[in-house]
Amino acid sequence: MDIKVLGPGCAKCQQTEKIVKEAIAESGVPATVEKVTDVMEIAGYGVFGTPAVVVDGEVKSVGKIPKKAEVLGWIK
Amino acid sequence: MSESLSMTTADNGVGESTQAIAPEEPSLIDWKEIWKPLAWIVGGFLLFFFLPVDSGRFTGSVIEALALAKWYAQEHVLLCLVPAFFIAGGVAVFVSQGSVMKYLGAGASKVLSYGVASVSGSVLAVCSCTVLPLFAGIWKRGAGLGPAIAFLYSGPAINVLAIILTARILGPEIGVARAVGAVLFSVVIGLLMHLMFRKEEAAKAAAAMHMPTPEVERPLWQTALLFAAMVGLLVSATWSRPAQAGSLWSAVFAVKWLMAGGFALLLGVLMVRWMRVKVYKLVIAALAVLVPALMLPQYPLLAFSIGLVAFVTLLTTTRGETESWFMASWDFTKQIMPLLLAGVLVAGLLLGRPGAEGLIPSQWISSLVGGNSLWANLFASVVGAFMYFATLTEVPILQGLIGAGMGKGPALALLLAGPALSLPNMLVIRSVLGTKKTVAFVTLVVVMATISGLIFGHFFK
Numbered sequence: 018m019d020i021k022v023l024g025p026g027c028a029k030c031q032q033t034e035k036i037v038k039e040a041i042a043e044s045g046v047p048a049t050v051e052k053v054t055d056v057m058e059i060a061g062y063g064v065f066g067t068p069a070v071v072v073d074g075e076v077k078s079v080g081k082i083p084k085k086a087e088v089l090g091w092i093k
Numbered sequence: 094m095s096e097s098l099s100m101t102t103a104d105n106g107v108g109e110s111t112q113a114i115a116p117e118e119p120s121l122i123d124w125k126e127i128w129k130p131l132a133w134i135v136g137g138f139l140l141f142f143f144l145p146v147d148s149g150r151f152t153g154s155v156i157e158a159l160a161l162a163k164w165y166a167q168e169h170v171l172l173c174l175v176p177a178f179f180i181a182g183g184v185a186v187f188v189s190q191g192s193v194m195k196y197l198g199a200g201a202s203k204v205l206s207y208g209v210a211s212v213s214g215s216v217l218a219v220c221s222c223t224v225l226p227l228f229a230g231i232w233k234r235g236a237g238l239g240p241a242i243a244f245l246y247s248g249p250a251i252n253v254l255a256i257i258l259t260a261r262i263l264g265p266e267i268g269v270a271r272a273v274g275a276v277l278f279s280v281v282i283g284l285l286m287h288l289m290f291r292k293e294e295a296a297k298a299a300a301a302m303h304m305p306t307p308e309v310e311r312p313l314w315q316t317a318l319l320f321a322a323m324v325g326l327l328v329s330a331t332w333s334r335p336a337q338a339g340s341l342w343s344a345v346f347a348v349k350w351l352m353a354g355g356f357a358l359l360l361g362v363l364m365v366r367w368m369r370v371k372v373y374k375l376v377i378a379a380l381a382v383l384v385p386a387l388m389l390p391q392y393p394l395l396a397f398s399i400g401l402v403a404f405v406t407l408l409t410t411t412r413g414e415t416e417s418w419f420m421a422s423w424d425f426t427k428q429i430m431p432l433l434l435a436g437v438l439v440a441g442l443l444l445g446r447p448g449a450e451g452l453i454p455s456q457w458i459s460s461l462v463g464g465n466s467l468w469a470n471l472f473a474s475v476v477g478a479f480m481y482f483a484t485l486t487e488v489p490i491l492q493g494l495i496g497a498g499m500g501k502g503p504a505l506a507l508l509l510a511g512p513a514l515s516l517p518n519m520l521v522i523r524s525v526l527g528t529k530k531t532v533a534f535v536t537l538v539v540v541m542a543t544i545s546g547l548i549f550g551h552f553f554k
Contacts, residue, residue, distance in 0.1 A: 023226075024226075056226055056229045056435045056524070056525050059226045059229065059231070060230045060233045065191075065235070
């Protein structure tokens with residue numbers, strides 16, 4: 018499973034990355050987490066607002082820090 | 094590891110003499126890790142070594158810096174900044190960004206998209222780190238270069254915190270001029286950029302757009318009423334004593350705490366009705382504010398502070414959106430307060446307060462940016478465009494500059510060119526837009542800021 022956290026590096030984006038990693042560790046699902054900081058690449062996903070989370074190419078959340086339970090729902 | 098392994102196999106036949114020389118052995122000292130802290134230590138040492146504590150100008154400036162920080166702490170933090178943080182946090186949580194962004198999508202009407210882009214900074218750009226992704230998104234996926242530029246330019250100037258603080262400290266006319274100027278010129282600059290680079294606009298990829306979903310859905314009138322209560326509270330609490338008695342202004346001043354209390358009560362009732370705040374908590378909070386307000390009416394700040402604590406308690410002891418509201422407000426506070434304190438201290442040290450000089454002689458300031466000449470406005474615009482202002486620090490710095498003799502026109506020019514642009518920010522914009530468009534954008538901003546400074550300075554001396 019391929020997970021991308023989109024965000025230029027503000028506090029909220031780092032928090033999102035942390036929550037996603039925790040969720041993965043908790044679920045035990047094999048997954049890679051990639052942080053995307055390039056602004057044009059972020060825009061390429063069509064997201065209007067950061068932090069955003071993309072799971073296997075599908076945009077799951079935009080403009081907010083997701084809750085761990087939500088992330089667990091996306092990856093299982 | 095692999096290097097040392099291969100070395101031993103290669104050295105096997107040669108003998109021990111080469112090992113003694115071993116020029117490849119890495120040094121224990123890693124300068125890459127050392128030079129940065131070392132530079133700080135040496136810099137600090139040099140600073141104190143040459144600290145001019147005997148100079149009257151220096152010690153005077155230090156006192157000025159402390160006095161300015163004290164003035165901010167007494168006059169602005171409790172009544173203005175803290176409520177402003179809660180308003181900004183409320184905007185971040187309660188205003189649906191998606192409902193604004195749909196007017197900036199690829200299919201949006203052109204006229205409408207410029208209008209929305211120029212004012213949406215007030216609700217969207219409350220965090221500086223979201224500006225650039227939004228900008229890139231509007232450009233590449235949404236309404237195009239013009240509206241994207243309009244958004245990029247006006248955003249930093251019209252966010253709620255910036256307007257409140259500018260109007261409060263630099264005066265309402267410059268606060269209004271900043272907001273109106275930013276909105277107007279963002280449309281002009283956006284349109285000009287669109288015309289200049291019309292041919293390069295590529296066809297929009299018809300990809301799906303993903304809007305942020307709001308944390309809570311609430312009818313618009315409810316959100317509006319909520320913000321009206323908060324803004325009313327802020328305005329009445331910061332109402333200053335008018336110059337002459339007998340006017341409507343002084344009548345309002347006489348009952349300002351009564352009004353502030355009324356707005357606070359309205360806010361409390363709204364929170365009970367819509368946010369699951371328990372009635373008994375609101376009653377306790379109201380009593381906690383009323384008692385000091387009636388017993389010690391000469392210290393309104395005491396009742397106000399207790400009110401703030403009570404408000405935070407209501408927010409944090411209720412589950413749901415009030416928690417998000419508190420966290421968003423806290424994020425702003427944490428991010429902005431240290432920067433603002435540093436900005437106030439530096440401004441006080443370098444520029445002093447009005448009527449007292451800091452390290453930089455007032456003569457220099459007034460000869461460079463005094464009056465309202467073309468040169469003064471242009472200079473202020475260019476300096477503003479390249480200098481980096483941390484969030485909101487432009488306000489105390491400008492206050493210092495105006496106190497030291499800067500004209501009102503150049504001050505507005507700096508406000509309009511400053512927060513939207515800085516050298517680091519230009520480099521990022523360049524990586525998104527390319528060199529040609531960035532140069533055009535910066536030039537347009539400087540020219541526009543200069544012109545608006547000239548016009549403003551002509552009418553307000």
